[in-house]
Every structure is written in C-alpha cells, then in structure tokens.
Amino acid sequence: MSKSPDVSTLTTPAIAAGQGTGGSSETGYAAKHTPSPASEATLNTDKLEEVKKLFTAHLENKGLRKTGERYAILEEIYARSGHFDVDELYAGMKERGLQVSRATVYNTLDLLVEQGLVSKHQFGRNLAQYEKSYGYRQHDHVICTECHKVVEFCDPRIHGIQTMVGDLLNFHILHHSLNLYGICGDCRAQAAARNTHA
C-alpha cells in the first residue's frame, strides 16, 4: 500500500544534490541515490557482518536468545534501501522464502530500534516507517504533503540544538527526528497547471 518514493540526501551547507525537480515521476523505489559521504562506499557485505556482531553483542548483553529469525530480519533490513514499513519487510522476506511471523517482525524491530541499528519514523500517517541506521549518517527528512515523496538532508545545526536543549532541560537526548513538511516542486507545478486550465 504505502510506497517508498525516491530518496536522496542533501547536506545543507553544501550545494544541493542532483535531485533535480525534473524527473521525479513518482517511481517505485528502484532508484536509491544515496550520495557518497566518505563513510559509505563499501557495499553492505562487510557492513552486514559488523551489524550482526553488534546485534549479537546486544542480545548477549540483555540475555536474549540468538535466533535465526532475528538474524534473518536483520539481514533483510540491511539488504533493503530506503524506508519501509512492517508490511513491506514482511512481504519482502516471504518473497525470498524467509518465512517469519509478523509478531516476530515487530518484536525484532523493537529490539533493533532500541539498539539504534534501525530507526523508526512517523511521517504524518499512522504507519510506522523504518530504515537501517548503522554506519549511515544521521539525517532528516522533507516530506511532500501532496505526493508523499521523502527527501533526506543533513544539517549540522541540529546537533547543536540537540545538545543545548538536552543540557538546559536536563534530558539525556538519545536521538531526534526532524521532519519538514511542504509541497515539492513537481506538485506545485501540477497545481499551477491546473490553475491555468481553469
């Protein structure tokens, strides 16, 4: 049901990334265009190993069992690109022959989010979206309220805000979520076209 539109990341102090307004054309999510911050580069194979180790450590720490299902879910997540919801993850696994129950997916996602290997988002609709987050730069999102396209961006100022607010209010801040909601160029163009017609 939910679609995960194209995702690219902009880093604010720099020049805008490619992401030309031109051809968004509401694709599925074939095009993952995560630009190359120096930390990325390597393909997921070795990163997957790292993540598995971290997950293992976490499970051992908490005295939880290392089940095949949990690792299968972790792998599926790290094989994916962009955002996904529980249903997409579940369907994707089924497609690959990795049958796992929904309850287990929810359970494991909670574990992963708790550990920080996965992040959870609520982009306005009542549907939790997830995203792998280990080894990826912390980023935030701009969401088009018309077509639900999601674009990523980074801005270093957020870190400063986070620190300052945490200090002033005596919170130990663990993570944040900044969503900007607006109308993308494509949708504005479409609206303009409609208006000229009328």
Next chain:
Amino acid sequence: MSKSPDVSTLTTPAIAAGQGTGGSSETGYAAKHTPSPASEATLNTDKLEEVKKLFTAHLENKGLRKTGERYAILEEIYARSGHFDVDELYAGMKERGLQVSRATVYNTLDLLVEQGLVSKHQFGRNLAQYEKSYGYRQHDHVICTECHKVVEFCDPRIHGIQTMVGDLLNFHILHHSLNLYGICGDCRAQAAARNTHA
C-alpha cells in the same frame, strides 16, 4: 494583552525551563494520558474570537458549511491546554454535554490542521496528538522515552534550516516537526536509585 502561555516553553538562547504534558501509566495502549481538565488558565476569550473568525473565513473560502459542531470542536480545543488525542477531546466534549460524533471530530480536526489552527504530532507511538496553534509560538518537543513526559522548546535555528532546505530542494515548506527523544532527569534519577540498591 492576553498572552499568558499556559504551557511553559523553553527558548534556547534564554533559560526558562518548563514542563508539558505529564506522563502516564505505561502498559502499551491500555491507558491514556490523564485528560487535562481545560477549565483553568486564562480564558482566551478574545483569542477565541479571533480564531473563530479565521475558521469562518476558511470555511467560507472553501465553500464549507458553518455548523455548530465545527465551532463546538474548535472551542473545546482552544479551551484545552497542552496536548490531547482524539479520544480525550471526544470525552471532554461529552463531559460538557457537547455531544459530537467521532467522525465529526476527525473531520473537523483535519480541517483545522489544514488551516494551521491546530497542529498534529506523532510522538513515537501510533497515536495522533493535537494541540492548538494559533497565536502560540511555533515550538518543538523533547519527549522522555521512559515516562513519556513532553517538554516544549523554541530554537530560532530551526527556522533557518527550514528555509535553507526548502530553497535548496525546491520545496515550499509549510511546517516542521522536531522531536528530541531522551531520558529526563527524573527517570535517570530513578534508574540511578535502583542501581544503588543492587
């Protein structure tokens, strides 16, 4: 003249702590936040009139009808302080003898959010929280992941980020939502106390 902030908010460059919605019993969905009896605080009589006028204009603009239910809901919202969810609003109105159906509450909230008189939040759980927003300074939230306490803050840097990202990505940004998640001082103290015990 009538500008008494009923929910104290911290403005980052200054110092002024404050506390928002209180926590609630945990346990998943079962329990909700205790409904905030909305009778206290400064009666926003004149502000309410302003808001009603704006709402009226919006309804006329869109060719929608000015029904008693819609105004009743608007009033209930502006009589409230802090955050609330649909159920709390619905229950609050019932208590005052303002019987309105849930469907109408949802419908009207959508209208108000669309117009910007009310803002909608998703604080991590899949439960929409709302808040009146006309005449109140745009603010953001720090959420305690333990007790679900919510504290508000303002930071002017966010506006700059919003503008810059909108310009660079060609989005017409309408609003944003910045949530900082962490553990509040109280919960950390409790955790520390537990640890000293062992």
Next chain:
DNA sequence: ATCTATGCAAAGTTTTTGCAGCACG
C-alpha cells in the same frame, strides 16, 4: 429546496497479545 455534514456503526489498518509447541543455551 438543495445538498452538505452529521451520526452511527461497521469495516479497515496497523499493532499487540495469548497460548501451544519448538529450539536456543
């Protein structure tokens, strides 16, 4: 008089829970 918005309840979505049996440690 015309249609829109309401109310009610049923259906729809997403997430959680209870319990029998399997498998990790």
Next chain:
DNA sequence: CGTGCTGCAAAAACTTTGCATAGAT
C-alpha cells in the same frame, strides 16, 4: 531439559467509510 521465542490467529487501538437524515444556505 527448562524457558524464552516463534507462529498463528484473535483482539485491541485507532481511523475511515457508507448510508440515512438533520440542517445550513
């Protein structure tokens, strides 16, 4: 071998929808 984890399905939590009718214009 015991107990936590999984799978299944039913329940819960929240939201949306369909249809008859009250009510705004």
